[in-house]
Amino acid sequence: MSPFELLIAPLEYPFMLRALAVTLVAAVVCAVLSCWLVLIGWSLMGDAVSHAVLPGVVLAYLVGAPFALGALVFGLLAVALIGVVRDGGRVKEDAAIGTVFTTLFALGLVLISVVPSQTDLSHILFGNLLGVYTPELVQVLVLGAVTLAVLLLKRRDLTLYAFDPVQAHAIGLSPRRLGALLLGLLALTTVVALQAVGVILVVAMLIIPGAAAYLLTDRFSRMLVIAPALAAVCAVAGLYLSYHLNTSSGGMVVLAQGTAFGLVYLLSPRHGLVGARLSRARRGRPVSLGA
Amino acid sequence: MSAPAVAVAGLTVRYGEVTALSEVSLEIGAARVCGLVGMNGSGKSTLFKAVMGLVRPDRGTVLVGGEPPARARRSGAVGYVPQSESVDWTFPLSVGEVVMTGRYGRMGWTRRPRAADRAAAAAALERVELADLAGRQIGALSGGQRKRAFVARALAQDASVLLLDEPFAGIDKRSEATMTRLLRELAAAGRTVVVSTHELRALPRLCDEAVLLKNAVLAHGDPASVLHPDTLALAFGLDPLAEEPAA
Helix, strand or coil: CCHHHHHHHHHHCHHHHHHHHHHHHHHHHHHHHHHHHHHHCCHHHHHHHHHHCHHHHHHHHHHCCCHHHHHHHHHHHHHHHHHHHHHCCCCCHHHHHHHHHHHHHHHHHHHHHHCCCHHHHHHHHHCCHHHCCHHHHHHHHHHHHHHHHHHHHCHHHHHHHHHCHHHHHHCCCCHHHHHHHHHHHHHHHHHHHHCCCCHHHHHHHHHHHHHHHHHHCCCHHHHHHHHHHHHHHHHHHHHHHHHHHCCCHHHHHHHHHHHHHHHHHHHCCCCCHHHHCHHHHHHHCCCCCCC | CCCCCEEEEEEEEEECCEEEEEEEEEEECCCCEEEEECCCCCCHHHHHHHHHCCCCCCEEEEEECCECHHHHHHCCCEEEECCHHHCCCCCCCEHHHHHHHHHHHHCCCCCCCCHHHHHHHHHHHHHCCCHHHCCCEHHHCCHHHHHHHHHHHHHHCCCCEEEEECCCCCCCHHHHHHHHHHHHHHHHCCCEEEEEECCHHHHHHHCCEEEEECCCEEEEECHHHHCCHHHHHHHCCCCCCCCCCCC
16 A cells, blocks of 8 residues: 555545544644643542532433533532542542542443443444544534633643642732632543543543643643644544554553653653663663664 | 832631731831741731732731732732742653743733744843743753742743742752842842742841741841741740740
8 A cells, every 4th residue: 555545535525634634633732731741740630520520421411411511510529529539538549539439430431321222332432533523523612622722821830730829829810710610621621532532431532632742842832832722633543544554543542642742751751761871771672872 | 110029918827717917017118128928827828919919808908019919910919939849850842942921911812922922031041041041942951940940930931029938948058159140130120039848048138128927027127136046936836934935
């Protein structure tokens, strides 16, 4: 097959074009958000919120409301419940998170099993890139654009919140409101991404790009460029690979991100394994590293 | 303009069953350096939190420059220099970017720095002698430089009251002398500096006054008398008048 066929032929199908657009938007929005999540230490919170939206999405489907609304309500409900359980005093935060989100996720699974149209809703779990039609595409584009715009416009406040919430408070900002904003955007981002990779794998896109970018730079402003760029490349590569290998598209996109992270982890000039411990890395990997 | 820089009256703060501060009343005048001395758990941090409005008092009031804490915060009057342990030194921000966050309260909605903000941040860095390190990642500074970077943030903010939590912990003698000189100069220029510290050694040279805390004010006055061995023994649980040696 010529390179032309490899790259252009898939795009002759409209469903592939729509899939590409949705994957790119989801990957970029998730990647930008991931920069804050990994620095605050909210990876588990990302996992929790992205899973906890499931019953909200199913209920929204049932009553014919927008998925985003159901997701937002249940995302924030999950955060509130986690806060209540944690602040009870006896239960540590990770146990509170683990208890709340798995219960809500289970509620979502049960709801899916009792709702008549089962095949449709199972796509929420695993994503359904190739089944994206124009209404879904429009929803993803609009939500993605809004989320991205708010993240970028408020990026300095959110970064201060991540770095030093006490200072945010001391200069008259509200750390509580900034935290709530970030969690609300997390719930919206989940809606954007669940079409692409599904509820289960969203968390990968919400952690991996930021974690990889953090290994590559000491500047937050550069993380905000590196993470989405890396995620976009992985999204395109993953989608093409899934087309040619006839494999799960969401799975392939996340696999591409994981592989990219692995390479960064090994090869990052300053914080990579090879850069830091060249000799040890050489023993572990029989290939020449050009040193 | 006769309002004291910090005025605390009848302040009581409880965390559940534990009383962190009980009936604390003290006034700190403008343009002075005040040392806050006490053991861990003596309520130093809680007093700072009350001045910043981070804890809700069970009783009593706090005024900063004559204003309630919320209004003082909004006008940028309260500058805070955190303890080293509470800062994520691997965070990907440069010294200059951290100092610029001091200006956020004075900026628009998106916190986009204008010329005046850049000038204020540059002047603050100059003031603490870190101008040539503005581009460094915040953790790539020495212990003393890190402290000064956060002082610069409070200066960029143009805070009239600076709260420093353990500014001498983990820094060498020379940095301690530099910091002492800097804080003295800031007080001379009209800012009020409140320092919580274990470093009693540094206090006489640094402070105009000292407060000895043990969940209540045990002594408040000039450093020499507050730091008198008999007074200190009270704060650290050794009662010099007691018959038996304390545990």
